[in-house]
Amino acid sequence: MNKPADLLQGTLDLLILRRLELQPLHGVGVADRIEQVTGGVFVVGPGSLFPALHRLAEKGWIAGEWGLLENGRRAKFYALTASGRAQLVKEKRNWQKVQTAVNQVLAEEV
Amino acid sequence: MEWGKRAIHVFRRFRDRPKVEQDLDDEVQSYFEILTERGMARGLSREQAQRSARLQFEGAEQVKQRVREARVEAPIDTTLQDIRYAWRSLRKSPGFTFFAVATIALGLGANAAIFSMVDGVLLKSAGYPEPERIVRVWEKHPQGSRNVISPANYLDWSRQSKSFEAIAANTAGSLSYTGSGEPRSLTVGFVSAPYFRVFGVQAALGRTFADDEDRPGAQKVVVLTHRLWMNLFAGDRGAVGRTMLLNGEPYTVIGVLPGASDFDRRWNDLWVPLVIPPNSARDYHYLIAFARLKRGVSVEQAQAEMSAIAGHIAELYPAIKKGWSAKVDHYMDGVVGRQTHLSLLVLMWAVVAVLLIGCANLANLLMARATLREREIALRMALGARRGRVIRMLLTESLLLSVCGGAAGIALGFGLLKWIQSLLPPFYFPPEANISMDGRVLLFLAGVTVLTSIAFGLAPAIQASRRDTAQSLKEGGRSNSAGRRKLVARHVFVAAQVAVAFILLVGGGLLIRSFQRLMALNLGFQTEGVVAAGLPLEMEKNPDAAKLALYINQLLDEVRSTPGVQDAAIASALPLQGWGDGMPFYMADNREKRLGSGFKIVTPGYFTALRLRLKAGRFLDQRDSASSPAVVVVNESFVKEYLHGENPLGKRILVEKIAPSRHGLLAMTAWEIVGVVADEKADGLDQLEDVGAYASFAQDPVIGLGLVARGAGDPGALIKSIQRGVWRFNKNQVLDHPMTMDQVKAESVTFRRLPAVLLGGFAFLAMLLACTGIYGVLSFVTAGRKQELGIRAALGASRGALVRMVLGGGSIPVLVGIVLGFGGAAWLTRFIRSMLFATDPLDATNLLAVAALLLAVALAACLVPAWRAARVDPMSVLRQE
Numbered sequence: 008m009n010k011p012a013d014l015l016q017g018t019l020d021l022l023i024l025r026r027l028e029l030q031p032l033h034g035v036g037v038a039d040r041i042e043q044v045t046g047g048v049f050v051v052g053p054g055s056l057f058p059a060l061h062r063l064a065e066k067g068w069i070a071g072e073w074g075l076l077e078n079g080r081r082a083k084f085y086a087l088t089a090s091g092r093a094q095l096v097k098e099k100r101n102w103q104k105v106q107t108a109v110n111q112v113l114a115e116e117v
Numbered sequence: 118m119e120w121g122k123r124a125i126h127v128f129r130r131f132r133d134r135p136k137v138e139q140d141l142d143d144e145v146q147s148y149f150e151i152l153t154e155r156g157m158a159r160g161l162s163r164e165q166a167q168r169s170a171r172l173q174f175e176g177a178e179q180v181k182q183r184v185r186e187a188r189v190e191a192p193i194d195t196t197l198q199d200i201r202y203a204w205r206s207l208r209k210s211p212g213f214t215f216f217a218v219a220t221i222a223l224g225l226g227a228n229a230a231i232f233s234m235v236d237g238v239l240l241k242s243a244g245y246p247e248p249e250r251i252v253r254v255w256e257k258h259p260q261g262s263r264n265v266i267s268p269a270n271y272l273d274w275s276r277q278s279k280s281f282e283a284i285a286a287n288t289a290g291s292l293s294y295t296g297s298g299e300p301r302s303l304t305v306g307f308v309s310a311p312y313f314r315v316f317g318v319q320a321a322l323g324r325t326f327a328d329d330e331d332r333p334g335a336q337k338v339v340v341l342t343h344r345l346w347m348n349l350f351a352g353d354r355g356a357v358g359r360t361m362l363l364n365g366e367p368y369t370v371i372g373v374l375p376g377a378s379d380f381d382r383r384w385n386d387l388w389v390p391l392v393i394p395p396n397s398a399r400d401y402h403y404l405i406a407f408a409r410l411k412r413g414v415s416v417e418q419a420q421a422e423m424s425a426i427a428g429h430i431a432e433l434y435p436a437i438k439k440g441w442s443a444k445v446d447h448y449m450d451g452v453v454g455r456q457t458h459l460s461l462l463v464l465m466w467a468v469v470a471v472l473l474i475g476c477a478n479l480a481n482l483l484m485a486r487a488t489l490r491e492r493e494i495a496l497r498m499a500l501g502a503r504r505g506r507v508i509r510m511l512l513t514e515s516l517l518l519s520v521c522g523g524a525a526g527i528a529l530g531f532g533l534l535k536w537i538q539s540l541l542p543p544f545y546f547p548p549e550a551n552i553s554m555d556g557r558v559l560l561f562l563a564g565v566t567v568l569t570s571i572a573f574g575l576a577p578a579i580q581a582s583r584r585d586t587a588q589s590l591k592e593g594g595r596s597n598s599a600g601r602r603k604l605v606a607r608h609v610f611v612a613a614q615v616a617v618a619f620i621l622l623v624g625g626g627l628l629i630r631s632f633q634r635l636m637a638l639n640l641g642f643q644t645e646g647v648v649a650a651g652l653p654l655e656m657e658k659n660p661d662a663a664k665l666a667l668y669i670n671q672l673l674d675e676v677r678s679t680p681g682v683q684d685a686a687i688a689s690a691l692p693l694q695g696w697g698d699g700m701p702f703y704m705a706d707n708r709e710k711r712l713g714s715g716f717k718i719v720t721p722g723y724f725t726a727l728r729l730r731l732k733a734g735r736f737l738d739q740r741d742s743a744s745s746p747a748v749v750v751v752n753e754s755f756v757k758e759y760l761h762g763e764n765p766l767g768k769r770i771l772v773e774k775i776a777p778s779r780h781g782l783l784a785m786t787a788w789e790i791v792g793v794v795a796d797e798k799a800d801g802l803d804q805l806e807d808v809g810a811y812a813s814f815a816q817d818p819v820i821g822l823g824l825v826a827r828g829a830g831d832p833g834a835l836i837k838s839i840q841r842g843v844w845r846f847n848k849n850q851v852l853d854h855p856m857t858m859d860q861v862k863a864e865s866v867t868f869r870r871l872p873a874v875l876l877g878g879f880a881f882l883a884m885l886l887a888c889t890g891i892y893g894v895l896s897f898v899t900a901g902r903k904q905e906l907g908i909r910a911a912l913g914a915s916r917g918a919l920v921r922m923v924l925g926g927g928s929i930p931v932l933v934g935i936v937l938g939f940g941g942a943a944w945l946t947r948f949i950r951s952m953l954f955a956t957d958p959l960d961a962t963n964l965l966a967v968a969a970l971l972l973a974v975a976l977a978a979c980l981v982p983a984w985r986a987a988r989v990d991p992m993s994v995l996r997q998e
Contacts, residue, residue: 035148035151052174059144
């Protein structure tokens, strides 16, 4: 059975910030994009997406704004703020560090 | 900065709460719609699309809840929610809430009030700097007892001693103030100049006495208490330097003492230098001396020096000072009387006991409640509540109870303390006692109750939340084996409560019985219709015997002619306020043996005014004048003590006459005993023996007098008309503290009445609390046994049998408690022996009465649940299965 991988703790925040860096999106859009881009490895349900979005908004890294979809439906669009942009840079650097470190450990194993 | 912003943010969200929630609803809804539309776009029907969207959502409410929990203010939010919930759930069980809150409030309030008193009287240090250096110096009687000081001795001591930084003699009196309006008697402390240095007190305004201001011939100066300054001068700072008329002489105000200090809680309204002339008496004792030890000098060193000085004086004046010595005591040790000390300690332990009973009650109530709620908790957990959340909820409930109870308790404590203080006669506690509600005490007590409620509310909750959910739901709060263990714990609590309540009731009962016996006692005189007042005289400075006698006779004539007055008399001490003087004397036929007796100087009307009963011979009367032979009337105790069955009439005793100033003695005089009267309880109701003699005022006129009068009708009106009569005679003559004899009697026994009332009250409270406990436990047990009782009823058990069964079960811990209480009371009541008047600590009537009362009340508490159990309808109970 093809089960979506579990997200690493804190990774979801990074993924969301990264998606919103490109363009403002509503919740479903964020979930869709993450699923698409990761080729279905990460599936983000509303149960984790909503708290994550609100947590980020709470920290002031993203801001929500009601807007209209093409079909005229109202949806809340989230956009990256200036401090969110700075945070993303920090998180990216972090991630790279972690990744390199983990890779090094793995490489040594071989 | 960051925090400030966050606080504003949180505040805004609280303010806009409905809007924020609406926004979240909209957002979730819109997400849901988008998912549904997408499903429909994939060709699903609307219903199918909605179902798949719902599946993806894993519950919209849970999602929203997790969003709320992610917010900054989430902890505050849940707390508020918990409090709201706790409030609702407490309101839903008003019986439980009432008993729990009342228990906490009563226990806390009683403790707060009594501990504040104990703290104020026994623990808080006095306001004096280095109080351990203050000592009290006494003369020591050849028989070893402490004695007040003669002025000549004091002068020698103050000149010769090296141990003290300052030493001061002190005596109290009164001066009439006639500056404005009605004449008024002010209580005066006559003190040596260094007095304020002994206590380390400085004037708040002006100065205290300079060292030479107590020399003969010095200018007349006065230091006011803050109290009197406010009263007479309305706090005018210009009062210093002004003169005031005291006994018709001008005194210059030189200073005002600090307010709210020990000096504002004393009798004394003002202070005047005590002038001791160099040729003062060595054989008449009336001074009290205080001293401040030099730094580094111990009490023992001072004692050694004073013993040496006193020994030297004894050698110089062997006729009057042979065998006399001196005694030095720490001042603070003597501040609180032994009876007061003991009463306070007994009351303190009584309220501690009430608190313990209260805590046991609370524990019982909370344990019962937690058990009854096992099912509710299980249900909550089955519906997805996490354990931490459930425990938190129950904890909030316990805390809310404690807070409500605590607030009520503090209010109650304030009220109780105020009430007790209003019962106290003025100057009941020493001036050093500073009683106020103590923050530390409150904090400690609040801590105790909170801990109790947490310990006994939370532990069962944790236990319940740990249990198997399905099991709890199946059992549905019915009793089980774990419940049995808790039941034993509850019975132990009840037995302990009953035992402690029993002990308190025995103690309270003893004090009340002892007090009743005291009040029923024969005073030796009739109080009804008798009023008494102090009679300070303006001529007190240099009284002349002839003028004094004349003045008093004219005044008495005026009083007797006042309408309503039947008898009036003068005495050197008012009834129940001592003998006035205690005099050494010799029997005329045995000049070797020095004896002692109370010696009261009265006008003849004293015997008739008080209705003293004549036992032999005659009362003093008009025949006994200054020129006739000296005669005395003695009391029955005197005859019993010194005459051993001989006929007292015609015997002579040798007593020195007291000087009119009452500050010295005159010639040794032979007094013939002409009458015997029944004992007047002169020193107080509880004195069993009261040896005394009465001499005629005409034959030994002195100052420091009191007026007694008997009249018909309302005593208040009588006092007023006597006052008017006195003022008609001399508009500057003061009647000091006029009171009815019944008031005097009541005040003289306050130190026994107060502990009796309070301990009795606390014992009653303890009994009520214990009964609440019994009632609570039994109600709980019968509620748990409903099915069983129903089955018994269905199988034919009669109502009577069911009631007997429940009562039997409930009365076992009560009986155990009473037996334990008997043992405890037998052991503990010995400690209050000295507080009892003619009452045995193991008074059988008292023990039986208390046991019967407690048993009756306890059974009444059992009866309600038993009755409820007996009325169980078997069909409805069995149908519930």
